[in-house]
């Protein structure tokens with residue numbers, strides 16, 4: 265099944281806030297929130313979590329990576345629940361300490377809130393992004409016990425970013441992969457999400473496919489269950505290879521003029537895609553990084569077929 269709305273996904277497990285960028289909630293004696301979404305949706309996440317937990321408090325908020333659309337509401341949630349322990353990788357922690365990174369996150373949060381406002385989205389939080397620090401540094405492939413019958417494995421899955429962690433709940437075969445898998449866009453196209461290393465991304469996908477997840481939670485728009493979960497990981501591999509082939513061709517045709525390659529990729533992928541979609545500046549930032557990653561790879565290994 266492909267689930268495009270928020271609500272219950274399996275026993276004690278929920279998508280909360282907005283299907284565009286949900287946060288996920290695993291209920292139990294120590295409830296866990298996964299990711300911190302958009303700044304603009306902070307109130308929706310808060311209300312959604314309160315609807316499920318009532319007077320109980322979430323214990324942890326684990327981050328997959330430090331991109332603006334996955335950490336935007338963390339400070340708000342920490343204000344509501346001051347005992348909430350925020351966890352992420354060491355690399356994520358290092359990024360959150362960088363002034364330039366925080367400024368970029370602030371700018372992208374501002375732009376996305378503006379876009380949502382122009383689209384007429386209601387009950388937005390219009391406050392700016394507030395920086396925060398991590399309470400827990402997660403080690404690669406660390407296991408975290410949540411209760412007698414619940415545990416969590418943090419999987420080191422680089423490729424989208426270097427700070428990336430996916431979360432695996434073996435007892436329920438739930439995999440919170442966010443952008444370690446491709447994004448299934450609102451128009452049902454599939455966007456490969458490697459940014460920093462295409463080979464690491466493919467290797468991470470292989471690791472995730474081997475788990476046999478029955479609930480697969482990407483970063484945006486849709487959740488996949490059962491056969492669709494396996495298919496989506498396989499499709500993520502396919503679109504990554506397709507992207508690589510297309511971009512290599514553009515790089516050769518445009519004689520390594522990165523700006524021209526970026527606008528050709530954008531014309532194929534982004535220009536005609538309907539809203540809601542990634543803000544233009546974030547899309548260009550990511551596409552430039554993907555193109556550069558492929559160009560560097562070509563200089564090292566030549567064109568792969």
Ligand SMILES: [Zn+2]
Pocket residue numbers: 329331334424443
């Ligand atoms: Zn991301």
